Amino acid sequence: MTDRVRAYLAGATALPAIVAPMFLVSSPALVLATCAEGLIGSFPAHATRSREDFEAWLVEIEAGLKREAETAAGKVAPYAVNLVTHETNARMAGDLELCIRYRVPIVLTSKSAPRDVVARVHDYGGVVLHDIATRRHAEKALASGVDGLILVSQGAGGHTGSISPFGLMNEIRAIYDGPIVLAGGIMTGRDILAAETMGADFAYLGTRFIATPESIASQAYKAALIETDASGLFYSAAVDGAPVNWLAKSLIAAGADLDVLRVTPPGKVLSSAEVGKRWVDVWSAGHGVGLVRGIEPAREICRQLKAEYAAARQAMAARLAG
Ligand SMILES: Cc1cc2nc3c(=O)[nH]c(=O)nc-3n(C[C@H](O)[C@H](O)[C@H](O)COP(=O)(O)O)c2cc1C
Known part of the structure; x- marks a missing residue:
């Protein structure tokens, strides 16, 4: 299972990166732009106002990806939806039904270990990756059968972990050799290679994509990021x-x-x-925020990440050879 999921994620993408789900930031346009460049795009189901809105986003994304696939020269990556698998999420059951109906390729679960959700997503062939910030969270998630872990380390935007990426990665790699996605302050192609070097299969990038025309963050939020x-x-x-x-x-x-x-x-x-009203008037960013210096189209950022990643690999290969 582990190898199948790893091979699927690697084979479906042009860069080992997921553009992370962000409440009041992610949009269908951001998902489509990033998937079109071969990075996994995502959004939180709870960022839509209702189940009907959630379905409308799914329809828009499915149609857009189909159009992209007909014309794209490179890989068009699959998309992912974040489901909060916690009893306090009243929309959970209905949102899960929609994920099943639309066969959402990758479901990103957060909060509780999602045993039932995993079984239902596996039934249609989907992949479940679960957010964790400690070894205890990881153990619970693995016991519930998830396909991979997202390690949310110190320095992440949104709900952050408090353990250094090195510390967290080493603790989790000691108990788990399956797919790992690393989150927290990752902003450049070189950072993505560094995450791989540390033992991750994929990098998770949120803050890098807030100041884009495709994100639905307010202009004031985008401007504040640029000067912080x-x-x-x-x-x-x-x-x-x-x-x-x-x-x-x-x-x-x-x-x-x-x-x-x-x-x-x-x-x-x-x-x-x-x-202040959290997420609306008060805004979050990860420790990489200093690299946000303007509003850039998401596709441009993806292309830049791919070029930086290729250059970093070459530089590292030369360094190792030397
Ligand atoms: C404004 C904002 C909103 C977020 N909302 C969510 C969310 O709804 N669900 C979720 O799983 N993660 C959410 N996150 C966390 C991201 O998915 C990801 O873990 C984080 O952005 C990675 O760290 P980075 O911002 O340093 O790249 C959010 C992050 C930000 C910055």
């Missing part, structure tokens, strides 16, 4: 309940007091009146 570097991020679990790297300026502009946030005890979540 990693030192402008503020790590807190008190805004959303889970740890997130936030743009400090967006928190301040929304009226948050960073000193209050710093001393908020674990488990306490401040109200939106105190910290």
Whole structure:
């Protein structure tokens, strides 16, 4: 199984990279642009307003990929949908039915270990990759039969892990030799090669794709990313309940007091009146944010990543030979 999934992912893509699902950022246009360049594109089902909207996105993506496949010179990669497999997600059952009906090629599960979801996705031949941030999460996910793990390390955008990518990768590789996707601050083609060198099969890139015309992030969010570097991020679990790297300026502009946030005890979540409307007025980015220096079309970024990756491989081969 492991080898089949690994071979499928490698064979279906032009670069070992997944453009990660991002709430209020991902869009059908972003998925189509990245898949057209041979990178796996994705979006969270919960980013759509309703089940009907989710289905409309699936229809648009399926039709767009079909059109691309008829004309593309290179590989058109499959797409992925993020499902929050947690009992608090009231839409889970209906969204899963739609994934099954449309035979979504790759399902990215997050939160709870998804035994039932895995069985249903496997029934139609789909692949399940599960988000983890610790070894305990990984063990639970593997026991539920997932096809691969997404290691969300320190420095990721969105809900982040707190363990260094080296530490997390080494811990998980010690217990698992199947497909691993590494996330956290990955921004360049050279970073993707570095992730492979560390033992990953694929890299997961979110922040690199927020400031694109295809993303549905607001213009203000995109502009804020362009002027922020990693030192402008503020790590807190008190805004959303889970740890997130936030743009400090967006928190301040929304009226948050960073000193209050710093001393908020674990488990306490401040109200939106105190910290602004999370994800809408206060924005997240990964530690790679300093490389975002303009709004660039997603296809251009993909091409740049592929060129950087090829150059990094050549440079590394020369270095090893020398
Ligand atoms: C604004 C934003 C929203 C996100 N929303 C989701 C989400 O809805 N579901 C999910 O699985 N991951 C979400 N993520 C996390 C990404 O899928 C991915 O793990 C992360 O962006 C990787 O780190 P990077 O941003 O440093 O590349 C989000 C990330 C960002 C920046």
